[in-house]
Amino acid sequence: MTVSAIAQAAESKTGTVTAFPAAEAARAVRDTRPLRLITCGSVDDGKSTLIGRLLWDTKAVKEDQAATLRRDSGKQNDLGLPDFALLLDGLQAEREQGITIDVAYRYFATDKRSFIVADTPGHEQYTRNMATGASTADLAVLLVDARTGLLEQTRRHATIASLMGIKQFVLAVNKFDLVGYDRARFDQITHEFRELALSLGVRQITAIPMSALKGENVVYDGKASMPWYEGQTLVEVLELATVRSAQTVGFRLPVQRVSRPGESFRGYQGTVAGGSVKPGDSVVILPSGMVANVTKIITFDLVRNAAVAGDAITLVLDRQVDVSRGDMIVSIDSQPQVGLDFDAQLVALQAEGIQPGRRYWLKSGSRRQRVTANPVSQLDLKTGSWTQRTGLLPMNGIGKVHLSFDENAVFDAYEQNRTTGAFILIDPDTNNTVAGGMITAKRSSLTDLRSDEARVILSLPADLADQLMATELFSRRRDETDLRRMTSGEASQIFKDAAVDI
Amino acid sequence: MPSTLPETELHNPQTTKTPLDPHLKALENEAIHIFREVAAEFEKPVMLYSVGKDSSVLLHLARKAFYPGRVPFPLLHVNTGWKFAEMIAFRNDIVKKYDLDFIEHINPRGKAENVTPFTHGSALFTDIMKTEGLRQALDAGGFDAAFGGARRDEEASRAKERIYSFRTPEHRWDPRAQRPELWNIYNGMIRKGESVRAFPLSNWTEVDIWRYIQVEDIPLVPLYYAKERPYVERDGMMILAEDPRLELLPGETVQHGSIRFRTLGDFPLTGAIPSQATNLEEVIAELEIATVSERQGRAIDRDQSGSMEKKKREGYF
Numbered sequence: 012m013t014v015s016a017i018a019q020a021a022e023s024k025t026g027t028v029t030a031f032p033a034a035e036a037a038r039a040v041r042d043t044r045p046l047r048l049i050t051c052g053s054v055d056d057g058k059s060t061l062i063g064r065l066l067w068d069t070k071a072v073k074e075d076q077a078a079t080l081r082r083d084s085g086k087q088n089d090l091g092l093p094d095f096a097l098l099l100d101g102l103q104a105e106r107e108q109g110i111t112i113d114v115a116y117r118y119f120a121t122d123k124r125s126f127i128v129a130d131t132p133g134h135e136q137y138t139r140n141m142a143t144g145a146s147t148a149d150l151a152v153l154l155v156d157a158r159t160g161l162l163e164q165t166r167r168h169a170t171i172a173s174l175m176g177i178k179q180f181v182l183a184v185n186k187f188d189l190v191g192y193d194r195a196r197f198d199q200i201t202h203e204f205r206e207l208a209l210s211l212g213v214r215q216i217t218a219i220p221m222s223a224l225k226g227e228n229v230v231y232d233g234k235a236s237m238p239w240y241e242g243q244t245l246v247e248v249l250e251l252a253t254v255r256s257a258q259t260v261g262f263r264l265p266v267q268r269v270s271r272p273g274e275s276f277r278g279y280q281g282t283v284a285g286g287s288v289k290p291g292d293s294v295v296i297l298p299s300g301m302v303a304n305v306t307k308i309i310t311f312d313l314v315r316n317a318a319v320a321g322d323a324i325t326l327v328l329d330r331q332v333d334v335s336r337g338d339m340i341v342s343i344d345s346q347p348q349v350g351l352d353f354d355a356q357l358v359a360l361q362a363e364g365i366q367p368g369r370r371y372w373l374k375s376g377s378r379r380q381r382v383t384a385n386p387v388s389q390l391d392l393k394t395g396s397w398t399q400r401t402g403l404l405p406m407n408g409i410g411k412v413h414l415s416f417d418e419n420a421v422f423d424a425y426e427q428n429r430t431t432g433a434f435i436l437i438d439p440d441t442n443n444t445v446a447g448g449m450i451t452a453k454r455s456s457l458t459d460l461r462s463d464e465a466r467v468i469l470s471l472p473a474d475l476a477d478q479l480m481a482t483e484l485f486s487r488r489r490d491e492t493d494l495r496r497m498t499s500g501e502a503s504q505i506f507k508d509a510a511v512d513i
Numbered sequence: 514m515p516s517t518l519p520e521t522e523l524h525n526p527q528t529t530k531t532p533l534d535p536h537l538k539a540l541e542n543e544a545i546h547i548f549r550e551v552a553a554e555f556e557k558p559v560m561l562y563s564v565g566k567d568s569s570v571l572l573h574l575a576r577k578a579f580y581p582g583r584v585p586f587p588l589l590h591v592n593t594g595w596k597f598a599e600m601i602a603f604r605n606d607i608v609k610k611y612d613l614d615f616i617e618h619i620n621p622r623g624k625a626e627n628v629t630p631f632t633h634g635s636a637l638f639t640d641i642m643k644t645e646g647l648r649q650a651l652d653a654g655g656f657d658a659a660f661g662g663a664r665r666d667e668e669a670s671r672a673k674e675r676i677y678s679f680r681t682p683e684h685r686w687d688p689r690a691q692r693p694e695l696w697n698i699y700n701g702m703i704r705k706g707e708s709v710r711a712f713p714l715s716n717w718t719e720v721d722i723w724r725y726i727q728v729e730d731i732p733l734v735p736l737y738y739a740k741e742r743p744y745v746e747r748d749g750m751m752i753l754a755e756d757p758r759l760e761l762l763p764g765e766t767v768q769h770g771s772i773r774f775r776t777l778g779d780f781p782l783t784g785a786i787p788s789q790a791t792n793l794e795e796v797i798a799e800l801e802i803a804t805v806s807e808r809q810g811r812a813i814d815r816d817q818s819g820s821m822e823k824k825k826r827e828g829y830f
């Protein structure tokens with residue numbers, strides 16, 4: 012295509028399509044963004060059954076699929092329905108062992124909204140797969156067997172879900188048919204869970220007594236067996252849940268590729284990861300720090316007058332600046348952090364764990380760079396407290412780490428932005444994804460400490476420093492210290508330079 | 514550098530096009546993101562193009578993702594020699610219309626040995642002409658990433674598959690050792706010889722596909738719409754009786770009726786459904802009250818549960 016053809020194509024597009032037309036309200040169906048949710052909880056609490064029930068009662072299961080199910084399960088439960096879990100446990104190994112190993116994604120819809128649900132495994136050894144499902148979820152349905160109450164695995168999953176930024180929880184007190192629909196039992200488990208949730212800082216909780224098997228309080232209400240329950244069914248809660256949006260924070264565009272279809276056109280393609288942008292806005296390209304203005308926002312359908320978080324766009328700037336894949340274009344008045352050292356929390360996903368001092372690839376947005384991730388502490392999932400641990404972070408472990416980069420990295424805190432604050436670690440030997448991580452803060456280093464707190468800079472012989480650091484006193488406050496190893500020549504230079512400053 | 518694109522951002526010309534609802538918009542954005550990511554990270558991507566409705570949506574999204582540039586990779590059609598004639602005609606039109614790089618591959622061994630669905634059975638035929646043919650074409654092109662239009666709602670093992678589905682140099686999928694895939698951060702690191710199948714439509718359902726086709730006005734092979742067509746009934750399937758290679762078995766007669774197809778593949782293996790839906794609105798209306806899944810018409814999936822997983826392990830899409 013020639014350049015003028017491109018220009019014409021763009022023109023003809025814009026000539027036929029409008030940005031925000033006052034369209035007649037399309038169908039009420041699915042007029043909001045899909046809600047992403049996970050089911051989690053211990054093995055056999057009924058996660059797969061619950062999703063099967065949701066699919067069944069919202070008519071997402073077709074007759075031939077049901078027939079295959081009946082044939083496969085060979086048995087039916089006492090309600091004459093097939094084993095719903097088989098709808099989800101799609102791998103042969105799962106069917107053979109009767110357990111869920113990997114995340115399954117399923118889709119269903121009501122008149123009001125559509126849903127993407129991830130069925131996650133309950134076994135501790137597959138915790139990492141649960142974390143995978145949680146990373147994109149807006150809401151977690153935490154199942155508890157009414158007979159057993161909260162288990163260690165319930166606590167583990169609630170903790171991981173909240174760490175991964177899920178703020179809305181449904182506590183499904185399941186198998187309620189097996190405890191005689193006893194209201195006191197419901198109150199007791201709900202109370203227990205509220206204490207756990209409080210300790211995690213989770214405030215949005217809806218507790219529902221439920222029988223996933225019989226379909227009580229899932230899509231249809233359970234009034235016949237528990238007339239005392241006046242609350243919502245699961246689907247009612249899901250229909251009203253909110254989808255997180257990164258639109259209120261600063262503009263972020265991680266550049267995926269530079270589009271150069273002709274000599275005179277250069278556009279930066281990517282998905283808006285935060286905030287919004289319009290022509291005329293001033294932006295900064297990070298990490299380089301160069302400034303430019305936005306001239307156009309292009310999509311296939313039209314040249315737009317604005318783009319918001321979630322939009323896949325092509326951005327055109329007013330001047331020739333050096334922008335390449337992996338850079339981030341951000342609003343000038345609300346910028347992310349740029350630096351070499353960050354604090355993060357991460358989940359170790361592979362058998363080798365995360366090894367201190369080892370160099371990994373880190374990928375965040377479209378940017379990939381070298382990093383070391385040194386563990387600082389690990390979350391004890393039994394007690395919910397962090398314990399110091401600087402050695403290897405084992406598989407399924409959740410740890411706080413220090414990230415150190417060779418070249419500047421660009422992040423927001425995960426709390427502020429779930430896209431620009433998230434990353435994965437890749438093992439350079441196996442190429443496997445070995446950790447999922449969330450940025451908590453940029454680490455202050457000696458050069459950019461802003462606090463007024465008094466600090467002392469010491470230069471010590473290495474062996475003496477090692478002995479000091481081995482002491483309990485030091486290790487307890489390791490987080491507050493900043494450490495650089497260098498030759499005595501370099502150290503004396505620093506002191507000389509500092510003397511000039513003073 | 515100033516662009517040559519026109520200055521039109523301040524007024525929005527009116528149009529008859531319905532805007533995408535937030536649900537379809539989110540799916541579209543996700544697919545475009547995946548297209549761009551793969552195109553940027555891999556050396557030699559290719560897009561599997563099967564001429565069906567999912568492929569048509571996939572192609573439309575690829576054109577959107579790279580606009581105002583061209584689609585920066587070729588389309589690959591793994592032909593079996595047994596496709597519906599209308600599919601091939603449609604395919605040729607599309608390739609010309611959108612200025613696409615196009616590759617067609619038919620397994621030469623299968624052709625030489627005269628492998629047909631009638632003589633070899635659906636399972637072996639699919640194995641040789643589709644799975645083996647695909648492997649040959651990917652190896653010959655040296656492609657390190659291949660886009661496919663598979664959706665997770667199609668089948669139970671697909672529901673477990675990642676958006677970047679890692680394949681060994683032998684094109685094998687190991688469902689027990691899938692790379693974790695968190696957020697929308699995709700791990701595209703592979704060694705030489707290894708490859709990735711990328712599925713931008715993973716999170717779409719059949720209804721989403723149809724509604725998107727409607728709103729975006731995407732052209733489709735006419736076989737998707739009901740028309741008076743000749744067919745024979747065989748093994749509980751309605752098989753289109755247009756190709757002279759279809760030989761009638763004792764007791765079979767050619768019947769006529771208003772039929773259409775929910776999926777398109779090899780004509781002897783793809784069953785039609787009786788239908789009066791002659792346009793998109795009617796197809797969607799039928800779909801929303803449909804009680805059977807779209808794959809029901811496919812011989813390949815009916816062999817046994819878990820048959821798709823087995824095929825995928827061997828390199829099938």
Ligand SMILES: Nc1nc2c(ncn2[C@@H]2O[C@H](COP(=O)(O)OP(=O)(O)O)[C@@H](O)[C@H]2O)c(=O)[nH]1
Pocket residue numbers: 052053054055056057058059060061096111133185186187188189221222223224225
């Ligand atoms: N009585 C009763 N049994 C249930 C209920 N929900 C699940 N089950 C049974 O509990 C067992 C484990 O369920 P499953 O869904 O596989 O649990 P998961 O491991 O959490 O996915 C199965 O035998 C189910 O039929 C319920 O509400 N009531």
Ligand SMILES: [Mg+2]
Pocket residue numbers: 058059060096110111131132133
């Ligand atoms: Mg399960």
